[in-house]
Each structure stands twice: as structure tokens, then as C-alpha cells.
Amino acid sequence: MSLKYTLLGFLNYQPMTGYELKQTMDISTSNFWHAKQSQIYTTLKKMEEKGLVMSDIEEQNGRPNRRVYKVTESGRAALQTWLKKPVMELQAHKELLLLKLFFSADQDKQALLTQLNWQRDLHQQRLAVYQGETKAVIEQFARMMPGGEQNAVLWNATRRFGVMFAQMSIKWLDETIKKIED
Amino acid sequence: MSLKYTLLGFLNYQPMTGYELKQTMDISTSNFWHAKQSQIYTTLKKMEEKGLVMSDIEEQNGRPNRRVYKVTESGRAALQTWLKKPVMELQAHKELLLLKLFFSADQDKQALLTQLNWQRDLHQQRLAVYQGETKAVIEQFARMMPGGEQNAVLWNATRRFGVMFAQMSIKWLDETIKKIED
């Protein structure tokens, strides 16, 4: 269960609500780790039961109270243990597009090509986000945080992975489209 | 639920047991779609209840009877419907390595580098598999099957994705290792 550690990681920067954690993930880790709002709330609840985090309620008028979470010592220790445990295997992936393609020998050629071109567009758009928005967010956070430069190196490495993955996908789609056209 | 369609796809080539379906997936789709033996068995059972497949038992002495599944007309129709529905979104991925890296600013540099080098080795090994074993399996299947050439084009496209992903990962790891070293 890695969502747990993602939340610990962010709360280790500063205390936040479940709502803010969702927003933070959406602009930072979402391209390699994402979660729905509901899962974040339920996970935080379980984490509090286990003593990894603690919450204080900030009362508000006219809208629901904010439940602000912070990491406990035990949570900090759990995060460190997890970070120090190296990833020794290749991770398995699921690629829906490849699965469909694999079984598509008898499908309409034109429909297939349309779909591949559509995917190409999506990767192109994503690429633009990485090179614009994502880059800006990293620079901004790095300026705000103490020790921001060291973080920025790693954050940019994850961004760079996104860029390279999108570029690779576009290249693969171009190749594949050509092969199918013959 | 795509495992269902994966199983229909293979059974559409020829009737098989759950055990054989697992083996088939392991040498063909496993790098973009995998499943555990137990999940395959339970999924086949549910599919039979819904009338997508039918099973016959082949009795054996000295070992468990083989339950051989075949697609029904309804199953064939479901497979076609699924294949014709285009993938319109980018798929979200989870990358454990990137997640850890993201939060690793305060971690030991050397441990980090060791881990990244280890991952590089794994990708290199995987690359060799794609270019040896996987290639051979595709050629063999394409020779055996009627209409094998059209299938081979698509199967090789999925293999090519694997190759390009591994190459991209190696390049990214090399870059990232260099950046962390400074």
C-alpha cells in the first residue's frame, strides 16, 4: 500500500487536510501516483487509527470543518523505513491500448488508425503540460521550501520521465500507424 | 474489467483450460496484461455463469481433470463489442520507483544510486528477453495460425512498445544517475 506513504510524504512537508492532499497530488505526483478523494479520506482515517497521523479540527462557519492532519513520530519512522527499502523488481504495467491492439487483427483498419492518431494527440497534449505547468509548479515549490534545490532535482527527474514516456509513445504510435497502413 | 476480454481473446483462437490460459498470457501479453492463476480461475467461473464461455471436463487418471473452456456466441459478440470500443483517454500509470524518488531528497545518495543501477540492469535483461524469446514466440505462433501474418504485425507492435519502453527507461536512468551524482 503506497498511497499511505504518499500521504505521509506530503504531510511530512506540512500539515494538511484530505482535500488539500488531493489537490497536491493532482499537481505533482498524479502522473505516476494518483488517488480519488474518497480513497484519500478512508486511508487517512485508517492511518489515524494506527497512529501514523493525528488530526485537529478547525471549525468553520458556513462550510464543513477542516480536519487538518499531521504526521506523528511513528508515521515519520514508517515513512523512513519505506523510503530506505529499495525497489528491487521491475514493475508490471497494464496497457489497455496494447491489449486491444493485440487482439485486433480482424478489426477495421481505419477505425484502428483513427484510435492510434487520437492517442497520439493525447500524448502531445500531455507533453505540453509537463513542459509548461508541471515545470512551473516545481520551480515554485522549490523556491518556497527549505532545501528546495535538492528536491527540485528529484522532482524534475520524475517530470523528465513523463516527458520521455510521452515522446516514446508518440514515436511508437507513428511507427505503428505506418506499419498498419501497409 | 479487461481480464475477461483477454481470456475471450485467447479462447477465440482455440479452446483451453485455465492453466493453459495462464501459460499463454505469461509468454505473450504478460508485459502489458498479467493475472494470477487464482484470478483466472475465478474469472472463468463467473464468465461461465454469464454464458460467455462453456466448459467440458476431460477426465484424467492420476491428476485433476482438465476443464476445457470454449467461447460461446454471446462471448464472441462481447469480445467484438469490446474490441470496437476505442480507447479515448490516456491511461494512468503507477510507478513505485518514481514515487520513492520523489520523496528521497534526504536519503542516502549512494543507496539511491545503487537502486537506480539495479533497475537499469533489470531493464537491460528485459530488453534481451523481448529481442530473443518474445520474438521467437511470435514467429512460431504466426506460422501455426491461419492469418498469422496480420496477427504478427500487431503482436510485434506490442513487443516493440516493450523494447522502446526498456530503452527509454535505461536512458532516463542514465540521465538521472548522472544528475544525482553532482
Place this chain on the structure above:
DNA sequence: CGCACCATGTAATGCGTTACATGATTTT
């Protein structure tokens, strides 16, 4: 003699999504 392969399944548990339920404030 031990290990891998053949061959089936169930039960418990965990991870993740969708749907449900509520409602004021701010922006377009």
C-alpha cells in the same frame, strides 16, 4: 531424494472506483 510441472479450486483480505449524501461561497 527433491524439485518442477501438471491441474484444480476456495477464502480472506486489501486496494480502488463509483455512487450516494449535503450545502454554502465564489466565480463566470
Place this chain on the structure above:
DNA sequence: AAAATCATGTAACGCATTACATGGTGCG
């Protein structure tokens, strides 16, 4: 006037893994 944002949560369901349970055959 409508839509997005802020803000919380629960319930039901589906997908996936791990562990449990069994046991003969064939190979080195």
C-alpha cells in the same frame, strides 16, 4: 442563473493478491 470550488464523509461493489488445500508424474 449556473457552474466550480470548498469540504466532509459512507456504502456498495469490483478487481487483484495471498494464503490455504491437495496430490500424482517426471526429471536430474
